[in-house]
Amino acid sequence: MNKKILLALLIVNLFCRQYIIYGQEKKSNDVTQKSIQIETDAIFDKLVQIRREFHQNPELAGKEKRTQETIKKYLLNLGLKVETDIYGYGVVGILESGKKGKKIAWRAEMDALPNDFADESDFKSNTKGVQHGCGHDVHMAISLGIAEVLAKNKKSLHGTIYFIFQPEEETFIGAKKIIENKLFAQYKIDEIYALHVVGLPAGQIMVKPNEVFAYQKEIGIQFKNVLPAKELKELTSKIRNSLVRSNNQSKPWEIQLISDPEMGLMNPKTIFTDYLIADENFRAYSKNDAFHINAEIYETDASRLKNIIPAIDKVIEDNNYGAQKISIKFIKENPTVLNDPNLTRTAITTLDNIYGKGFVVTDYGQVPYFNDDFAYFQQKIPGVYFLLGGSNVQKGIIAMNHAPNFQVDEECIRIGVKTFSSLLVERGK
Template sequence: MNKQILLALLFVNICCTKQIIYAQEKNNEIAAQESIQLETDKIFDKLVQIRRDFHENPELAGKEKRTQELIKKYLLDLGLQVENNIYGYGVIGILEGTKKGKKIGWRADMDALPNDFPDKSDFKSKIKGVQHGCGHDIHMAIALGIAEVLAKNKKTLHGTVYFIFQPEEETFKGAKGIIENKIFVKYKLDEIYGLHITALPAGQIMVKPNEMFAYQKEIEIEFKNRLSGEEVKELTSKIRNSLVRSNNGSKPWEIQSIIDSKIGLMNPNTIFKDYLIVDENFRTYSKNNVFYLNTELYETDAARLKNIIPTVEQVIKDNNYAPQMLSIEYIKENPTVLNHPNLTAISINTLEDMYGKGFVTIDYGQVPYFNDDFAYFQQKIPGVYFLLGGSNFEKGIVAMNHAPNFEVDEECIRTGVKAFSSLLFQRGG
């Protein structure tokens, strides 16, 4: 047999081997996806009970001790390595697949809100003045569910998944504390993902590249002398009029409209893009013979942020208050959630390859008033942050965060666990 024939046979053998390996891996992926859906259904009722336990026993930022203990036990029972010397009452569960792959992070926030709003659920908070009114109880239940589902598929899992249960999100401290921790830095994550419950229909997944929320700033103006009530009203009205911007007279400050099919986030002509909102009621106070005016504002366009303070200064000058003004500055400049464009596109394609075209709804706007310190993770690691619908309007359930009678259709837990277990499984390879 001559050399050319031997080389040809060798080439054919290599190609056949590659095809067999590819087919085997494909079959393993299909089997894993079927297992993910099956296991999600099996543990769904248990996750609902876990969520209700979190809801009944909420803990404020920096006080998430009981929550930490429950999460640690759950992860240890799954066989995960657990790290809790990370920041505050944070917990990280580490799941190592049996195959080589990426290091993927999944973040869930833990803390509750300081409020006592009406709550229609049968499992109300047992702690007066503290509630899970932002859905972090749902976030934790979903993260624990993903951890359990993937742990049951460990034999075919590529890479390592880090389940980051983060404290102190509401105070915008927890994420920053974790990413500055030496233990976390050593993990060197390749990608990170997270979600937030919102008022969209239950189970609807929404995402977009780049900014998910408006840029949130708080501006403070200092004056030598106290302004009268009438002076404050007139000056702040002129400041607002010089700044506020919206499309064709729309009202992007009416946040309930984010779910409107005609003007909401899912419509390319949404009113929630290209706007600048300024709170109507400026806060006033005096300290050490200095008079202060404060307000929060929400801008969608990063390039316009540099114009805000000069514009306010000009209004103050035009109204003859310049001699009285001591200073003007931002006193809060939290970063905004900024989704990695390429990773967002890959995530959408991955989910729709598994669950069908249209499974993910495209977000065309930026949500005002809300933000998330997940942004700090994204400054260090390519990441994607999803919105997950929690409302069921037929049942009168509206998952409007930080609002009275905030409720969540718990069926969204099933969607969250199923979809994002699948995504993490695929991204690990």
């Protein structure tokens, strides 16, 4: 046979085989994604119920004992390997596919908030002064749902998935302690993901590369003597005015505008970019023979953080308080959530390929006032942190975290389970 004809036949044969394999893989993927949707719908009511049980029985950071037992039992019933020696009342559920692939982690927080805000739900907290007012009850329900859906689709999985239920997030301790644990280092996780319910429309998924939140700092100023109330008010007002910055005189401190179509995070012209917010009322107190003045600062630009202390010092010197000054420093410097750019783009593409282009909305700003110790995981592992809408204005449900009458449209649980089950299946390959 002519060598050219033989070569052509070999090329055609190779192409056909690759086409058949591609067709088989696509068919398999379609079946898996359909199964994910069916399984999600099948367990949705159960997940709503367990979310409400978490809501009724909240536990503060470091006291998540009942929550741990509930999660541990659920994961064991799914057939997952469960480890509880990770830190505090933390739980790690391990789903091994038995096939070669990546090691992927999904993180959910466990602790509740110390507050007694108004709560209009029919399943209010049974513990006075403690509430799931930030959405961690929803996060845990979604994580358990993903674990169940993927356990039921184990034959379609590759690699190993670690479901990390993390204690003590509100105190910014849990994530740091977990990554310091030698057991966690042994997992050798390739990628890690998490989400947070926010006041966007229910089920809306939003993400961005790099900083998700503003950099959260707390400044501490020490004087030798107590300042009279009038002088204190005048000085702190001048300090604040010297720091505050926003785009075109906008008001990024009005966080309720994050879902506004013109000013919110979804608009490229959002007001939640290039800003510095400072507390309007500084906290003042006497301690250890010194007068302390503290305030929270939220800055979007990491490169400008170094300018804050000098700016404050200048105001103090210009107003003749230099002789009174003992020190000016940051007394709290939590890292901010920093999404890996390449992994973020890959995750967006993956979900858009499954659910249609534009399914994931771009976040164009940085959310003020909030932060998450998920940042510590991201310092060690490429990670992506998503925002998941929980509001439904038509139903009167506003998912404004850390606020009175914080509520969540529980339909977001269904969206979260389905979407991120799909993502983890694909990322494990």
